[in-house]
Amino acid sequence: MTDTRPAVEADAVDDTSRRAPGVPERLLGGADHTTIGRLFIVTGLAFFCVAIIARLIVGIDQLTDNGLLGSWLTMVSSSARVFGPLSLVALILGVLVVLVPLQLASPSIAYPRALALSYWSWMLASLVFAVSVGFDGGIGGSNTEAARLGSLSMGLMLVSLALTAVCVATTVMTHRPEGMGLSKVPFLSWSALLGSTLWIVTVGSAFAHVVAGQVAQADASALAENFLNGIAWMTRAPAVYVMVIPVLGIAIDLVSSATGARVKQYGVAQALLAMFAILSFGAWAQLDRSVNTLLWTLFALGIGLPVLGVLGLIGDLVRRGSAKVTPALGLAVVSLLLILGSVLAGLLWSLDQAGVGTLFGFNLRLLGAAQVTFVGASVLTGSLAAIFHWAPKIWGAGVPTGAAGTSALLVAAGGGLLATVVLVQGLVQRNESTTATPFFGALTALAALLYLFGALGALVAFRSSIAASDAGDTDDEPRGETLEWAFASPAHADRVPESLPAVTSPYPLGDESSASGDGEVA
Amino acid sequence: MSEALVLTPPPASRRRELLFATAFVSAGVIMMMLTLVGVYLAARNALGETFLEGSKIPLTQGNVQMLTLVMSAVTMQWAVYAISRDDRTHAYLALGVTLLLGLAFVNQSTFLFRQANVARSAPGGALFYAVTGANLAMIIAGLTFILLMAFRALAGQFSSRQPDGISAAAVYWYACVAVYAVVWIAVYIMK
Numbered sequence: 001m002t003d004t005r006p007a008v009e010a011d012a013v014d015d016t017s018r019r020a021p022g023v024p025e026r027l028l029g030g031a032d033h034t035t036i037g038r039l040f041i042v043t044g045l046a047f048f049c050v051a052i053i054a055r056l057i058v059g060i061d062q063l064t065d066n067g068l069l070g071s072w073l074t075m076v077s078s079s080a081r082v083f084g085p086l087s088l089v090a091l092i093l094g095v096l097v098v099l100v101p102l103q104l105a106s107p108s109i110a111y112p113r114a115l116a117l118s119y120w121s122w123m124l125a126s127l128v129f130a131v132s133v134g135f136d137g138g139i140g141g142s143n144t145e146a147a148r149l150g151s152l153s154m155g156l157m158l159v160s161l162a163l164t165a166v167c168v169a170t171t172v173m174t175h176r177p178e179g180m181g182l183s184k185v186p187f188l189s190w191s192a193l194l195g196s197t198l199w200i201v202t203v204g205s206a207f208a209h210v211v212a213g214q215v216a217q218a219d220a221s222a223l224a225e226n227f228l229n230g231i232a233w234m235t236r237a238p239a240v241y242v243m244v245i246p247v248l249g250i251a252i253d254l255v256s257s258a259t260g261a262r263v264k265q266y267g268v269a270q271a272l273l274a275m276f277a278i279l280s281f282g283a284w285a286q287l288d289r290s291v292n293t294l295l296w297t298l299f300a301l302g303i304g305l306p307v308l309g310v311l312g313l314i315g316d317l318v319r320r321g322s323a324k325v326t327p328a329l330g331l332a333v334v335s336l337l338l339i340l341g342s343v344l345a346g347l348l349w350s351l352d353q354a355g356v357g358t359l360f361g362f363n364l365r366l367l368g369a370a371q372v373t374f375v376g377a378s379v380l381t382g383s384l385a386a387i388f389h390w391a392p393k394i395w396g397a398g399v400p401t402g403a404a405g406t407s408a409l410l411v412a413a414g415g416g417l418l419a420t421v422v423l424v425q426g427l428v429q430r431n432e433s434t435t436a437t438p439f440f441g442a443l444t445a446l447a448a449l450l451y452l453f454g455a456l457g458a459l460v461a462f463r464s465s466i467a468a469s470d471a472g473d474t475d476d477e478p479r480g481e482t483l484e485w486a487f488a489s490p491a492h493a494d495r496v497p498e499s500l501p502a503v504t505s506p507y508p509l510g511d512e513s514s515a516s517g518d519g520e521v522a
Numbered sequence: 523m524s525e526a527l528v529l530t531p532p533p534a535s536r537r538r539e540l541l542f543a544t545a546f547v548s549a550g551v552i553m554m555m556l557t558l559v560g561v562y563l564a565a566r567n568a569l570g571e572t573f574l575e576g577s578k579i580p581l582t583q584g585n586v587q588m589l590t591l592v593m594s595a596v597t598m599q600w601a602v603y604a605i606s607r608d609d610r611t612h613a614y615l616a617l618g619v620t621l622l623l624g625l626a627f628v629n630q631s632t633f634l635f636r637q638a639n640v641a642r643s644a645p646g647g648a649l650f651y652a653v654t655g656a657n658l659a660m661i662i663a664g665l666t667f668i669l670l671m672a673f674r675a676l677a678g679q680f681s682s683r684q685p686d687g688i689s690a691a692a693v694y695w696y697a698c699v700a701v702y703a704v705v706w707i708a709v710y711i712m713k
Contacts, residue, residue: 166550202553203550
């Protein structure tokens, strides 16, 4: 809703009657996008750790021949595969919530109160979902009441994150500074616009099934069927790629910033991202019969082309610029390679489904799980790349290289291994066989442990960055040519620079430096 | 004097912010409704003769509802036209007529539900209510949106320089009308 209240003048309030808001008041009542974005980042990563712990338990269960979870195995496994990716969506939306307004030099995001609402409702829904899993509900549980709670809370998570996406997309459309048309928007913001739009329409379609399930007052088994037939399509190609769209923008902006080189064919790069977004629209492929079609194959494989194009662009940037290898740069490249892993899983699925769909007898459920695991790993590595690179603006100071590097290695190894294990398991366990399940369980547990330590390491790195900032060791050194680097660190709504350079290209800060003879443009 | 907590107020909104936000929300709602209709049609195709067995969905109410919404789309556009020319009297009149037509739609819906007498436990019964109920909720949300914008227009917040609120309400309302057209064809005409 448009807020037209007059701004409170500082002089209008008697100083003696004022007191600064405390931490709880700032957290609960504040609507500063940087604060809420940080909350999204930390909570999203923490919830993702919970999902990874669930994957670890599933791996140990497989290793011990179902001696740990018993009949809960499918429920815990399915719930983790929903809860984990949704936590990662929150994580990457948190990155966008902090950075997009800064890239547009806007003091605020569009509808900051709605943004706060979306964060708190998502967090509440996530907690309720976790509780429902504890009562054998979640996704695929056998307790009807808990399963209904799980379905409802999953719907609320989806809608809450869609509301966040509305705020992000509206910001890109309406908060751009003068002179910054859409053709000059930084890639992170451009991908945020595309990703948010696709997320909104995809969630709209998935939420319809939640509504149908609730209106029917379905029991536990019907809700499990409702999920498989109505919502599981979000976790396979092409819809699964919606959550990874911003990773492409992050990678281009990050590498451009790290190498000091500009993207030469800006429009082509934007078109690549738009092509990726179009090919990630998957609401049309909800039914199983729509998967075994030429169109699905084109979508599932075609989406690899823009990723290859972006990798080519990045290679060109590295060639022209002077790249210093950092954990963020490494993670950005890995995040793109992980998308290609998902495309490979889609290719194997297509081959299996060719003709009458019995060519190889691959386990399609596991191939679908491999896609979402690869994409999840890509979202995590891409998000961490962004958080490490833009750490001075997000936390106030850069992250310690040692902690960030260790975290990056563990996350890349854990994510890549976990997704590869699921993929290979899908290829080996043909025709629903259970070949080498304990072995795959051991590998899953190992990969989940690496993943978990990597994510926890990232949280430690964030803490170090915040501590350095609190100690006054802030980092204001511009690392790029886009407008977010003009903000003092840590960036905040009341820290909008008093004067900003005129926007005549996608790199306004670099233009200003070039004009004053301070910098060189590769 | 007691201490007063002062939190920073949100900054003033930008031009077209509400319009774009409404467009994005409308896109999500349209996708939800289209998916529900798709699920409804798939279930009807699968269940055949047993679908909504024992119920008789009347056509008259559905037709009148469609006509009502088409008229309301015209009056909504009249409101947008009037406010963009600072013709406040006509803007208020158009918003009032739109609200009246919308309420008539809601009234007709409740009548239709009683006439159709669809049991939720019948095959496809829950889907019938999911589709028509969600559509009704969408219309009620639209009416609330228009009512709020009408109050703000009465308070003088919208004019030819700032018509966003009325335009945004119109965008959402047109989405409501378009979605109902699909529901009308899928549920009432093609039965």
